Amino acid sequence: MFTRRSDLPLDKDAHSRFLPWLIAFMVFLAIMAMAGMLVLNATASRWDQGIRGTLTVQVMPAEDPAKDDARLQAVLSVLAQTPEIDSYETLTDDKLLKLLEPWLGPASGSRDLPLPRLVDVELKTGADLDAEVLSRRLAVRVPGASVDDHRIWLKRLVRLIQTVEGLATMVLAFIALATVGTVVFTTRTGLDIHREAIEVLHLIGAQDSYVAGQFASRAFSLGLKGGFFGLLLAVPTLLGIGYLAQQMDSSLLPDVTLGLVHWSVLAGLPLVVSLIAMVTARMTVMKTLSRML
Protein backbone atom coordinates (compact mmCIF):
# COMPACT_ATOMS: atom_id res chain seq x y z
CA MET A 1 0.00 0.00 0.00
CA PHE A 2 2.83 2.33 0.84
CA THR A 3 3.78 3.74 -2.49
CA ARG A 4 7.45 4.41 -2.96
CA ARG A 5 6.45 7.57 -4.80
CA SER A 6 7.84 10.78 -3.43
CA ASP A 7 5.50 13.42 -2.09
CA LEU A 8 5.90 15.53 -5.20
CA PRO A 9 5.15 13.97 -8.60
CA LEU A 10 8.44 15.16 -10.03
CA ASP A 11 8.89 12.02 -12.10
CA LYS A 12 5.89 12.99 -14.21
CA ASP A 13 7.17 16.42 -15.11
CA ALA A 14 7.35 16.76 -18.86
CA HIS A 15 9.61 19.78 -18.68
CA SER A 16 12.42 17.85 -17.04
CA ARG A 17 12.46 15.07 -19.61
CA PHE A 18 14.99 16.87 -21.74
CA LEU A 19 17.40 17.20 -18.84
CA PRO A 20 19.02 13.76 -19.18
CA TRP A 21 19.59 14.35 -22.89
CA LEU A 22 21.18 17.66 -22.26
CA ILE A 23 23.34 16.23 -19.53
CA ALA A 24 24.28 13.30 -21.76
CA PHE A 25 25.51 15.79 -24.34
CA MET A 26 27.38 17.83 -21.73
CA VAL A 27 29.03 14.77 -20.26
CA PHE A 28 30.01 13.63 -23.74
CA LEU A 29 31.67 16.97 -24.43
CA ALA A 30 33.23 17.06 -21.00
CA ILE A 31 34.72 13.60 -21.48
CA MET A 32 36.13 14.57 -24.85
CA ALA A 33 37.69 17.74 -23.49
CA MET A 34 38.96 15.91 -20.45
CA ALA A 35 40.41 13.02 -22.46
CA GLY A 36 42.22 15.48 -24.74
CA MET A 37 43.53 17.25 -21.72
CA LEU A 38 44.79 14.08 -20.08
CA VAL A 39 46.59 12.95 -23.23
CA LEU A 40 48.18 16.34 -23.78
CA ASN A 41 49.11 16.57 -20.16
CA ALA A 42 50.82 13.19 -20.18
CA THR A 43 52.62 14.07 -23.40
CA ALA A 44 53.72 17.46 -22.21
CA SER A 45 55.08 16.20 -18.95
CA ARG A 46 56.90 13.36 -20.69
CA TRP A 47 58.50 15.78 -23.12
CA ASP A 48 59.19 18.21 -20.39
CA GLN A 49 61.06 15.60 -18.43
CA GLY A 50 62.85 14.39 -21.54
CA ILE A 51 64.19 17.77 -22.48
CA ARG A 52 64.98 19.15 -19.11
CA GLY A 53 68.52 17.78 -19.09
CA THR A 54 69.46 16.96 -22.66
CA LEU A 55 71.13 18.59 -25.62
CA THR A 56 72.29 17.22 -28.91
CA VAL A 57 75.58 18.21 -30.44
CA GLN A 58 75.71 17.91 -34.19
CA VAL A 59 78.98 17.59 -36.07
CA MET A 60 78.53 18.18 -39.77
CA PRO A 61 80.48 15.86 -42.07
CA ALA A 62 83.67 17.50 -43.34
CA GLU A 63 84.65 17.53 -47.02
CA ASP A 64 87.28 15.01 -46.21
CA PRO A 65 85.54 12.07 -44.51
CA ALA A 66 88.81 10.95 -43.01
CA LYS A 67 88.80 13.96 -40.70
CA ASP A 68 85.39 13.17 -39.29
CA ASP A 69 86.67 11.04 -36.43
CA ALA A 70 89.19 13.62 -35.33
CA ARG A 71 86.53 16.31 -35.39
CA LEU A 72 84.28 14.16 -33.28
CA GLN A 73 87.04 13.49 -30.77
CA ALA A 74 87.70 17.23 -30.51
CA VAL A 75 84.05 17.84 -29.76
CA LEU A 76 83.98 15.08 -27.15
CA SER A 77 87.01 16.52 -25.39
CA VAL A 78 85.28 19.90 -25.15
CA LEU A 79 82.23 18.19 -23.71
CA ALA A 80 84.36 16.30 -21.22
CA GLN A 81 85.76 19.60 -19.97
CA THR A 82 82.36 21.14 -19.41
CA PRO A 83 81.45 20.76 -15.72
CA GLU A 84 77.66 20.98 -16.23
CA ILE A 85 77.68 17.86 -18.39
CA ASP A 86 76.96 14.59 -16.73
CA SER A 87 77.47 12.20 -19.63
CA TYR A 88 77.43 12.08 -23.38
CA GLU A 89 77.06 9.39 -25.95
CA THR A 90 77.73 9.34 -29.65
CA LEU A 91 74.87 7.97 -31.65
CA THR A 92 75.80 4.95 -33.76
CA ASP A 93 75.02 5.06 -37.47
CA ASP A 94 72.34 2.41 -36.96
CA LYS A 95 70.53 4.54 -34.45
CA LEU A 96 70.91 7.56 -36.64
CA LEU A 97 69.40 5.79 -39.61
CA LYS A 98 66.55 4.63 -37.50
CA LEU A 99 65.83 8.18 -36.46
CA LEU A 100 65.84 9.23 -40.07
CA GLU A 101 63.62 6.40 -41.20
CA PRO A 102 60.37 8.33 -41.03
CA TRP A 103 61.80 10.90 -43.43
CA LEU A 104 64.05 8.86 -45.66
CA GLY A 105 62.40 5.45 -45.45
CA PRO A 106 64.09 2.15 -44.70
CA ALA A 107 65.92 2.27 -48.04
CA SER A 108 68.30 4.83 -46.63
CA GLY A 109 70.58 2.03 -45.57
CA SER A 110 73.24 3.22 -47.95
CA ARG A 111 76.18 4.17 -45.81
CA ASP A 112 77.52 6.36 -48.60
CA LEU A 113 75.23 9.16 -47.59
CA PRO A 114 77.24 11.74 -45.67
CA LEU A 115 75.62 11.77 -42.28
CA PRO A 116 76.25 14.18 -39.47
CA ARG A 117 77.51 12.72 -36.23
CA LEU A 118 75.23 13.26 -33.30
CA VAL A 119 76.20 13.28 -29.64
CA ASP A 120 73.49 12.97 -26.99
CA VAL A 121 74.40 15.07 -23.99
CA GLU A 122 72.93 14.61 -20.53
CA LEU A 123 73.28 17.55 -18.23
CA LYS A 124 73.71 17.23 -14.52
CA THR A 125 70.42 17.61 -12.69
CA GLY A 126 69.71 21.23 -11.98
CA ALA A 127 72.64 22.38 -14.09
CA ASP A 128 71.97 25.54 -16.06
CA LEU A 129 74.07 25.39 -19.17
CA ASP A 130 73.86 28.13 -21.73
CA ALA A 131 73.60 26.34 -25.04
CA GLU A 132 74.81 29.42 -26.93
CA VAL A 133 78.06 29.57 -25.02
CA LEU A 134 78.72 25.88 -25.53
CA SER A 135 77.89 26.24 -29.17
CA ARG A 136 80.43 29.03 -29.59
CA ARG A 137 83.12 27.14 -27.72
CA LEU A 138 82.59 24.14 -29.94
CA ALA A 139 82.53 26.15 -33.15
CA VAL A 140 85.92 27.66 -32.33
CA ARG A 141 87.52 24.21 -32.00
CA VAL A 142 85.51 22.43 -34.64
CA PRO A 143 83.90 24.46 -37.39
CA GLY A 144 80.57 22.91 -38.34
CA ALA A 145 79.75 21.67 -34.86
CA SER A 146 76.59 23.06 -33.42
CA VAL A 147 74.43 22.56 -30.37
CA ASP A 148 70.83 21.67 -30.89
CA ASP A 149 69.06 22.86 -27.82
CA HIS A 150 65.81 20.89 -27.70
CA ARG A 151 64.78 22.96 -24.83
CA ILE A 152 63.86 25.94 -26.92
CA TRP A 153 61.49 24.40 -29.37
CA LEU A 154 60.17 21.81 -26.97
CA LYS A 155 59.46 24.52 -24.49
CA ARG A 156 57.41 26.25 -27.13
CA LEU A 157 55.59 23.03 -27.87
CA VAL A 158 54.90 22.47 -24.22
CA ARG A 159 53.62 26.01 -23.93
CA LEU A 160 51.30 25.39 -26.85
CA ILE A 161 50.05 22.24 -25.23
CA GLN A 162 49.47 24.13 -22.01
CA THR A 163 47.44 26.72 -23.88
CA VAL A 164 45.31 24.01 -25.41
CA GLU A 165 44.91 22.54 -21.97
CA GLY A 166 43.77 25.89 -20.68
CA LEU A 167 41.16 26.03 -23.40
CA ALA A 168 39.98 22.54 -22.51
CA THR A 169 39.67 23.61 -18.89
CA MET A 170 37.57 26.53 -20.01
CA VAL A 171 35.37 24.19 -22.00
CA LEU A 172 34.89 22.11 -18.86
CA ALA A 173 34.04 25.21 -16.87
CA PHE A 174 31.49 26.25 -19.50
CA ILE A 175 29.95 22.80 -19.41
CA ALA A 176 29.64 23.00 -15.63
CA LEU A 177 28.08 26.45 -15.93
CA ALA A 178 25.63 25.30 -18.58
CA THR A 179 24.65 22.35 -16.40
CA VAL A 180 24.06 24.63 -13.44
CA GLY A 181 21.99 27.02 -15.55
CA THR A 182 19.88 24.25 -17.01
CA VAL A 183 19.22 22.68 -13.64
CA VAL A 184 18.31 26.04 -12.10
CA PHE A 185 15.83 26.65 -14.90
CA THR A 186 14.35 23.15 -14.69
CA THR A 187 14.08 23.32 -10.92
CA ARG A 188 12.40 26.71 -10.96
CA THR A 189 9.86 25.43 -13.45
CA GLY A 190 9.28 22.41 -11.22
CA LEU A 191 8.77 24.67 -8.23
CA ASP A 192 6.18 26.64 -10.16
CA ILE A 193 4.34 23.56 -11.37
CA HIS A 194 4.18 22.05 -7.89
CA ARG A 195 3.63 25.29 -6.05
CA GLU A 196 0.37 24.11 -4.48
CA ALA A 197 1.76 20.77 -3.25
CA ILE A 198 4.89 22.46 -1.94
CA GLU A 199 2.81 24.98 -0.06
CA VAL A 200 0.79 22.20 1.55
CA LEU A 201 3.97 20.37 2.55
CA HIS A 202 5.28 23.62 3.95
CA LEU A 203 2.09 24.24 5.94
CA ILE A 204 2.02 20.80 7.49
CA GLY A 205 5.48 21.42 8.82
CA ALA A 206 7.93 20.16 6.23
CA GLN A 207 11.40 21.62 6.57
CA ASP A 208 12.75 23.34 3.49
CA SER A 209 15.35 20.61 3.26
CA TYR A 210 12.58 18.00 3.03
CA VAL A 211 11.20 19.58 -0.13
CA ALA A 212 14.66 20.46 -1.44
CA GLY A 213 15.76 16.89 -0.93
CA GLN A 214 13.08 15.63 -3.29
CA PHE A 215 14.15 18.00 -6.04
CA ALA A 216 17.81 17.26 -5.36
CA SER A 217 17.46 13.49 -5.58
CA ARG A 218 15.39 13.88 -8.72
CA ALA A 219 18.07 16.08 -10.31
CA PHE A 220 20.72 13.60 -9.21
CA SER A 221 18.99 10.62 -10.77
CA LEU A 222 18.26 12.50 -13.99
CA GLY A 223 21.86 13.65 -14.05
CA LEU A 224 23.19 10.17 -13.49
CA LYS A 225 20.95 8.76 -16.19
CA GLY A 226 22.05 11.37 -18.70
CA GLY A 227 25.64 11.23 -17.59
CA PHE A 228 25.79 7.50 -17.99
CA PHE A 229 24.38 7.79 -21.47
CA GLY A 230 26.96 10.42 -22.34
CA LEU A 231 29.69 8.12 -21.09
CA LEU A 232 28.26 5.31 -23.17
CA LEU A 233 28.58 7.49 -26.26
CA ALA A 234 32.01 8.81 -25.38
CA VAL A 235 33.76 5.49 -24.79
CA PRO A 236 33.44 4.12 -28.34
CA THR A 237 34.33 7.54 -29.69
CA LEU A 238 37.53 7.64 -27.67
CA LEU A 239 38.40 4.06 -28.54
CA GLY A 240 37.84 4.90 -32.19
CA ILE A 241 40.12 7.90 -32.04
CA GLY A 242 42.74 5.85 -30.23
CA TYR A 243 42.53 3.15 -32.88
CA LEU A 244 42.91 5.67 -35.70
CA ALA A 245 45.90 7.23 -33.97
CA GLN A 246 47.55 3.87 -33.68
CA GLN A 247 46.97 3.15 -37.34
CA MET A 248 48.96 6.21 -38.23
CA ASP A 249 52.72 6.13 -38.24
CA SER A 250 53.22 6.40 -34.58
CA SER A 251 56.84 7.47 -34.63
CA LEU A 252 55.70 11.02 -35.35
CA LEU A 253 52.86 11.05 -32.83
CA PRO A 254 53.12 11.05 -29.10
CA ASP A 255 51.67 8.10 -27.28
CA VAL A 256 47.95 8.82 -27.14
CA THR A 257 46.62 5.87 -25.19
CA LEU A 258 44.74 6.50 -21.95
CA GLY A 259 45.79 4.71 -18.80
CA LEU A 260 43.55 3.06 -16.26
CA VAL A 261 43.69 6.13 -14.02
CA HIS A 262 42.60 8.30 -16.93
CA TRP A 263 39.69 6.02 -17.74
CA SER A 264 38.48 6.07 -14.17
CA VAL A 265 38.68 9.85 -14.07
CA LEU A 266 36.54 9.97 -17.21
CA ALA A 267 34.11 7.41 -15.83
CA GLY A 268 33.73 9.61 -12.75
CA LEU A 269 32.56 12.59 -14.81
CA PRO A 270 28.88 11.54 -14.95
CA LEU A 271 28.92 11.33 -11.17
CA VAL A 272 30.51 14.75 -10.89
CA VAL A 273 27.92 16.27 -13.22
CA SER A 274 25.09 14.57 -11.29
CA LEU A 275 26.44 15.96 -8.06
CA ILE A 276 26.58 19.42 -9.60
CA ALA A 277 22.94 18.99 -10.68
CA MET A 278 21.96 17.79 -7.22
CA VAL A 279 23.60 20.61 -5.31
CA THR A 280 22.24 23.17 -7.77
CA ALA A 281 18.66 21.88 -7.44
CA ARG A 282 18.93 21.88 -3.69
CA MET A 283 20.25 25.42 -3.52
CA THR A 284 17.61 26.68 -5.96
CA VAL A 285 14.77 25.20 -3.89
CA MET A 286 16.19 26.40 -0.59
CA LYS A 287 16.52 29.89 -1.98
CA THR A 288 12.96 29.95 -3.33
CA LEU A 289 11.44 28.49 -0.17
CA SER A 290 13.25 30.93 2.06
CA ARG A 291 10.89 33.57 0.71
CA MET A 292 7.94 31.77 2.26
CA LEU A 293 7.02 32.55 5.86
Added chain:
Amino acid sequence: MTTDDSENVVRFENVGLRYGLGPEVLQDVTFSLPAGSFHFLVGDSGAGKSSLLKLIYLALKPSRGLISLFGRDIATTPRRELPAMRRRVGVVFQEFRLLNHLSAFDNVALPLRVAGVRKSDIQKHVVELLSWVGLKDHLDARPPTLSGGQQQRVSIARAVISRPKLLLADEPTGNVDDRMAMRLLHLFEELNKLGTTVIIATHNSHLVEKMGFPKMHLDEGWLEIVGADTDRASVPPASEPGPGGGLLDDGDDDGTRPDLEKLF
Protein backbone atom coordinates in the same frame (compact mmCIF):
# COMPACT_ATOMS: atom_id res chain seq x y z
CA MET B 1 -7.15 39.36 29.40
CA THR B 2 -4.09 37.54 30.53
CA THR B 3 -0.67 38.27 29.14
CA ASP B 4 0.78 35.06 30.45
CA ASP B 5 1.36 33.14 27.27
CA SER B 6 2.17 29.83 28.90
CA GLU B 7 -1.56 29.29 29.33
CA ASN B 8 -2.58 30.53 25.92
CA VAL B 9 -2.17 28.46 22.81
CA VAL B 10 -3.08 31.39 20.60
CA ARG B 11 -2.88 35.06 21.40
CA PHE B 12 -3.67 37.98 19.11
CA GLU B 13 -3.04 41.57 20.06
CA ASN B 14 -4.29 44.38 17.82
CA VAL B 15 -3.77 42.27 14.77
CA GLY B 16 -4.58 43.82 11.42
CA LEU B 17 -4.37 42.12 8.06
CA ARG B 18 -4.58 43.46 4.56
CA TYR B 19 -3.90 41.72 1.29
CA GLY B 20 -1.50 43.80 -0.75
CA LEU B 21 -2.74 47.36 -0.85
CA GLY B 22 -6.36 46.39 -0.25
CA PRO B 23 -8.47 47.32 2.76
CA GLU B 24 -7.89 45.68 6.11
CA VAL B 25 -9.85 42.43 6.18
CA LEU B 26 -9.04 42.06 9.87
CA GLN B 27 -8.90 45.05 12.18
CA ASP B 28 -7.53 45.25 15.70
CA VAL B 29 -8.25 41.64 16.43
CA THR B 30 -7.42 40.84 20.04
CA PHE B 31 -8.11 37.58 21.82
CA SER B 32 -6.43 34.70 23.52
CA LEU B 33 -7.38 31.06 23.54
CA PRO B 34 -6.45 29.02 26.59
CA ALA B 35 -5.07 25.54 26.11
CA GLY B 36 -7.82 22.97 25.78
CA SER B 37 -10.51 25.42 24.70
CA PHE B 38 -13.03 24.78 21.94
CA HIS B 39 -14.35 27.64 19.82
CA PHE B 40 -16.52 28.05 16.82
CA LEU B 41 -15.50 30.82 14.45
CA VAL B 42 -18.57 32.31 12.82
CA GLY B 43 -19.31 35.20 10.54
CA ASP B 44 -20.69 35.97 7.12
CA SER B 45 -19.01 34.84 3.99
CA GLY B 46 -16.06 37.14 3.38
CA ALA B 47 -15.91 38.22 7.01
CA GLY B 48 -12.33 37.01 7.29
CA LYS B 49 -12.63 33.62 8.97
CA SER B 50 -10.22 31.87 6.63
CA SER B 51 -7.87 34.81 6.82
CA LEU B 52 -7.83 34.64 10.60
CA LEU B 53 -7.08 30.91 10.50
CA LYS B 54 -4.30 31.49 7.94
CA LEU B 55 -2.63 33.82 10.38
CA ILE B 56 -2.80 31.17 13.07
CA TYR B 57 -1.42 28.38 10.93
CA LEU B 58 1.41 30.63 9.82
CA ALA B 59 0.50 30.93 6.17
CA LEU B 60 0.35 34.71 6.40
CA LYS B 61 2.12 37.44 8.29
CA PRO B 62 -0.09 40.04 9.94
CA SER B 63 0.18 43.57 8.60
CA ARG B 64 0.36 44.79 12.16
CA GLY B 65 -0.08 43.58 15.70
CA LEU B 66 1.28 40.66 17.63
CA ILE B 67 0.54 36.98 17.26
CA SER B 68 1.88 34.40 19.59
CA LEU B 69 1.49 30.67 19.19
CA PHE B 70 2.24 28.21 21.97
CA GLY B 71 3.56 31.13 23.94
CA ARG B 72 6.04 32.30 21.32
CA ASP B 73 5.91 35.57 19.45
CA ILE B 74 5.82 34.62 15.78
CA ALA B 75 7.60 37.75 14.64
CA THR B 76 10.69 36.99 16.69
CA THR B 77 10.76 33.23 16.23
CA PRO B 78 13.56 32.18 13.86
CA ARG B 79 12.22 30.90 10.58
CA ARG B 80 13.85 27.51 10.97
CA GLU B 81 11.85 26.86 14.12
CA LEU B 82 8.49 27.45 12.47
CA PRO B 83 8.15 23.97 10.87
CA ALA B 84 8.24 22.37 14.31
CA MET B 85 5.48 24.73 15.44
CA ARG B 86 3.41 24.00 12.34
CA ARG B 87 3.59 20.30 13.11
CA ARG B 88 1.76 20.93 16.36
CA VAL B 89 -1.09 22.51 14.41
CA GLY B 90 -3.55 20.41 12.43
CA VAL B 91 -5.39 22.22 9.67
CA VAL B 92 -8.49 21.28 7.72
CA PHE B 93 -8.34 23.67 4.78
CA GLN B 94 -11.55 25.09 3.40
CA GLU B 95 -10.57 23.86 -0.05
CA PHE B 96 -9.08 20.61 1.36
CA ARG B 97 -5.74 21.03 -0.42
CA LEU B 98 -5.13 17.32 -0.80
CA LEU B 99 -2.25 16.23 -3.00
CA ASN B 100 -3.94 14.83 -6.06
CA HIS B 101 -1.18 12.47 -7.09
CA LEU B 102 -1.16 10.71 -3.74
CA SER B 103 -3.66 8.12 -2.51
CA ALA B 104 -5.99 8.91 0.37
CA PHE B 105 -3.69 6.79 2.52
CA ASP B 106 -0.56 8.69 1.52
CA ASN B 107 -2.28 12.04 1.96
CA VAL B 108 -3.20 11.18 5.52
CA ALA B 109 0.25 9.73 6.20
CA LEU B 110 1.96 12.88 4.95
CA PRO B 111 2.19 14.83 8.23
CA LEU B 112 3.74 11.81 9.93
CA ARG B 113 6.13 11.29 7.09
CA VAL B 114 7.15 14.92 7.08
CA ALA B 115 7.78 14.63 10.81
CA GLY B 116 10.01 11.65 10.17
CA VAL B 117 7.83 8.95 11.75
CA ARG B 118 8.84 5.42 10.74
CA LYS B 119 6.72 3.80 8.04
CA SER B 120 5.89 0.77 10.14
CA ASP B 121 4.41 3.04 12.79
CA ILE B 122 2.37 4.99 10.29
CA GLN B 123 0.48 2.21 8.58
CA LYS B 124 -1.84 1.09 11.36
CA HIS B 125 -2.86 4.56 12.53
CA VAL B 126 -3.66 5.78 9.07
CA VAL B 127 -5.78 2.78 8.17
CA GLU B 128 -7.71 2.95 11.42
CA LEU B 129 -8.38 6.65 11.16
CA LEU B 130 -9.49 6.43 7.54
CA SER B 131 -11.75 3.52 8.45
CA TRP B 132 -13.26 5.56 11.21
CA VAL B 133 -14.18 8.39 8.87
CA GLY B 134 -15.78 5.78 6.61
CA LEU B 135 -13.11 5.54 3.94
CA LYS B 136 -11.90 2.02 4.59
CA ASP B 137 -12.63 1.09 0.99
CA HIS B 138 -10.93 4.14 -0.47
CA LEU B 139 -7.44 3.90 0.96
CA ASP B 140 -5.86 3.77 -2.47
CA ALA B 141 -8.16 6.24 -4.16
CA ARG B 142 -6.76 9.47 -5.54
CA PRO B 143 -8.57 12.59 -4.29
CA PRO B 144 -9.94 13.53 -7.74
CA THR B 145 -11.84 10.25 -7.80
CA LEU B 146 -13.46 10.95 -4.43
CA SER B 147 -16.63 12.91 -3.75
CA GLY B 148 -16.44 16.29 -2.06
CA GLY B 149 -17.51 14.85 1.27
CA GLN B 150 -15.00 12.04 0.99
CA GLN B 151 -12.20 14.45 0.19
CA GLN B 152 -13.23 16.49 3.17
CA ARG B 153 -12.94 13.46 5.41
CA VAL B 154 -9.50 12.67 4.05
CA SER B 155 -8.42 16.19 4.81
CA ILE B 156 -9.83 15.93 8.33
CA ALA B 157 -7.98 12.68 8.86
CA ARG B 158 -4.79 14.34 7.66
CA ALA B 159 -5.33 17.21 10.10
CA VAL B 160 -5.79 15.00 13.15
CA ILE B 161 -3.45 12.09 12.37
CA SER B 162 -0.56 13.56 14.31
CA ARG B 163 -2.75 14.48 17.29
CA PRO B 164 -2.04 18.19 17.06
CA LYS B 165 -1.97 20.51 20.05
CA LEU B 166 -4.09 22.94 18.08
CA LEU B 167 -6.70 22.01 15.51
CA LEU B 168 -7.99 24.55 13.00
CA ALA B 169 -10.87 23.43 10.81
CA ASP B 170 -12.18 25.72 8.12
CA GLU B 171 -15.74 24.73 7.26
CA PRO B 172 -15.01 21.04 7.92
CA THR B 173 -18.57 19.86 7.58
CA GLY B 174 -19.62 21.82 4.52
CA ASN B 175 -19.84 18.83 2.22
CA VAL B 176 -21.25 16.08 4.38
CA ASP B 177 -24.72 15.21 5.66
CA ASP B 178 -25.74 16.06 9.20
CA ARG B 179 -25.05 12.59 10.52
CA MET B 180 -21.49 12.58 9.20
CA ALA B 181 -21.10 16.18 10.35
CA MET B 182 -22.02 15.14 13.88
CA ARG B 183 -19.63 12.23 13.69
CA LEU B 184 -16.77 14.47 12.60
CA LEU B 185 -17.54 17.04 15.26
CA HIS B 186 -17.43 14.30 17.84
CA LEU B 187 -13.96 13.44 16.60
CA PHE B 188 -12.91 17.02 17.26
CA GLU B 189 -14.61 16.94 20.61
CA GLU B 190 -12.78 13.81 21.67
CA LEU B 191 -9.51 15.30 20.56
CA ASN B 192 -10.38 18.36 22.60
CA LYS B 193 -10.96 16.22 25.66
CA LEU B 194 -7.46 14.85 25.24
CA GLY B 195 -6.12 18.39 25.39
CA THR B 196 -6.24 19.70 21.85
CA THR B 197 -7.31 23.30 21.46
CA VAL B 198 -9.91 23.49 18.70
CA ILE B 199 -11.19 26.27 16.44
CA ILE B 200 -13.85 25.44 13.90
CA ALA B 201 -14.93 27.98 11.33
CA THR B 202 -18.42 27.24 10.12
CA HIS B 203 -21.62 28.64 8.66
CA ASN B 204 -23.68 25.86 10.14
CA SER B 205 -25.42 27.70 13.00
CA HIS B 206 -27.49 24.61 13.70
CA LEU B 207 -24.38 22.66 14.66
CA VAL B 208 -22.96 25.58 16.60
CA GLU B 209 -26.07 25.85 18.71
CA LYS B 210 -26.28 22.13 19.23
CA MET B 211 -22.70 21.81 20.46
CA GLY B 212 -22.92 24.88 22.66
CA PHE B 213 -19.26 25.93 22.59
CA PRO B 214 -18.32 29.62 22.69
CA LYS B 215 -18.32 31.53 19.44
CA MET B 216 -15.75 33.87 17.97
CA HIS B 217 -17.84 36.18 15.89
CA LEU B 218 -16.24 38.03 12.99
CA ASP B 219 -18.04 40.96 11.46
CA GLU B 220 -16.39 43.15 8.85
CA GLY B 221 -12.99 42.42 10.23
CA TRP B 222 -13.89 42.92 13.88
CA LEU B 223 -13.82 40.01 16.29
CA GLU B 224 -15.98 39.45 19.29
CA ILE B 225 -16.10 36.37 21.48
CA VAL B 226 -19.65 35.39 22.43
CA GLY B 227 -20.44 33.03 25.30
CA ALA B 228 -16.82 33.34 26.24
CA ASP B 229 -16.92 31.78 29.61
CA THR B 230 -13.34 30.67 29.15
CA ASP B 231 -13.41 28.61 32.31
CA ARG B 232 -16.23 26.65 30.85
CA ALA B 233 -14.69 26.45 27.42
CA SER B 234 -12.82 23.28 28.03
CA VAL B 235 -15.82 21.60 29.62
CA PRO B 236 -18.31 21.20 26.82
CA PRO B 237 -21.95 20.87 27.74
CA ALA B 238 -22.32 17.87 25.49
CA SER B 239 -22.87 14.62 27.35
CA GLU B 240 -19.77 12.78 28.44
CA PRO B 241 -19.12 9.47 26.82
CA GLY B 242 -18.74 6.65 29.29
CA PRO B 243 -15.28 5.50 30.15
CA GLY B 244 -13.92 3.64 27.18
CA GLY B 245 -16.91 4.88 25.27
CA GLY B 246 -16.29 5.17 21.60
CA LEU B 247 -16.62 3.84 18.19
CA LEU B 248 -16.80 0.21 19.15
CA ASP B 249 -18.85 0.78 22.25
CA ASP B 250 -22.51 -0.04 21.72
CA GLY B 251 -23.44 1.82 24.87
CA ASP B 252 -22.45 5.11 23.25
CA ASP B 253 -25.19 7.69 22.94
CA ASP B 254 -25.23 7.77 19.16
CA GLY B 255 -22.45 5.39 18.27
CA THR B 256 -20.38 8.05 16.66
CA ARG B 257 -17.78 8.81 19.26
CA PRO B 258 -14.30 7.65 18.38
CA ASP B 259 -12.18 5.88 20.90
CA LEU B 260 -9.13 7.99 20.44
CA GLU B 261 -6.95 5.86 22.65
CA LYS B 262 -7.54 3.17 20.08
CA LEU B 263 -7.31 5.41 17.08
CA PHE B 264 -4.00 6.99 17.94
